Amino acid sequence: MKFELEESLRGAPDEKLLEDLRRSAKTLGRETITMAEYDEVGKAHSSTIQRRFGSWPKALKQAGLQQSRSKIGISDDELFENIKSLWINLGRQPRYVEVKVPNSIFSAGTYENRFGSWSKALGRFVEWVNSDSSEQSKVSIEEQSTVDATSQISVEKRRTRREISDRQRFRILVRDGFRCKSCGASPLIQLGVELHVDHILPWSKGGETTDDNLESKCKQCNLGKGNAFNV
Numbered sequence: 001m002k003f004e005l006e007e008s009l010r011g012a013p014d015e016k017l018l019e020d021l022r023r024s025a026k027t028l029g030r031e032t033i034t035m036a037e038y039d040e041v042g043k044a045h046s047s048t049i050q051r052r053f054g055s056w057p058k059a060l061k062q063a064g065l066q067q068s069r070s071k072i073g074i075s076d077d078e079l080f081e082n083i084k085s086l087w088i089n090l091g092r093q094p095r096y097v098e099v100k101v102p103n104s105i106f107s108a109g110t111y112e113n114r115f116g117s118w119s120k121a122l123g124r125f126v127e128w129v130n131s132d133s134s135e136q137s138k139v140s141i142e143e144q145s146t147v148d149a150t151s152q153i154s155v156e157k158r159r160t161r162r163e164i165s166d167r168q169r170f171r172i173l174v175r176d177g178f179r180c181k182s183c184g185a186s187p188l189i190q191l192g193v194e195l196h197v198d199h200i201l202p203w204s205k206g207g208e209t210t211d212d213n214l215e216s217k218c219k220q221c222n223l224g225k226g227n228a229f230n231v
């Protein structure tokens, strides 16, 4: 690959900007592109384009691109994943007016079209969060063999898997108000705080991956724990 400086398109003619818009969409293999996506792969900044053409959709139209991604191709899972990200970033339930670019991949209108209204979409999202794969893992029982000191083999039946699913993690973070249960640190208040969701009674000690045996801990508090069962 040739080493070259990135071309600045700030003062470029309209046609150059539209050309870069088309090139960027093509890079992603799409007929359209969002502002957030363009900022990843485009040579100009999306706000430059927005200013030049009046709005993002107008720029897309002039470039001969589609206004938005085909709604048919978007799965409910994608829509719910997006709500989850929004919720985590805000640390609370996202409001209707907050469901827009660049924070949200999809617009509030997309949710209205799919579910009837934003509040209905939230209702379905809650069902989705509560119906995660840990339910399935409760059905499939894992067997764990352990050899104890007297070399007797005891087979422990476990109700849950060790892994915490994304949806379960999210449930716990919401329940704990995005705060560390030990010291109260929260990424919403302090920059750089990293929250982990971990077993209270370690899985290796027989603790199950159930909501009541999970809690949010900041990285700092979690590091000191290891496998020791802190009271």
Ligand SMILES: [Zn+2]
Pocket: 180, 181, 182, 183, 184, 185, 217, 218, 219, 220, 221, 222
């Ligand atoms: Zn902490």
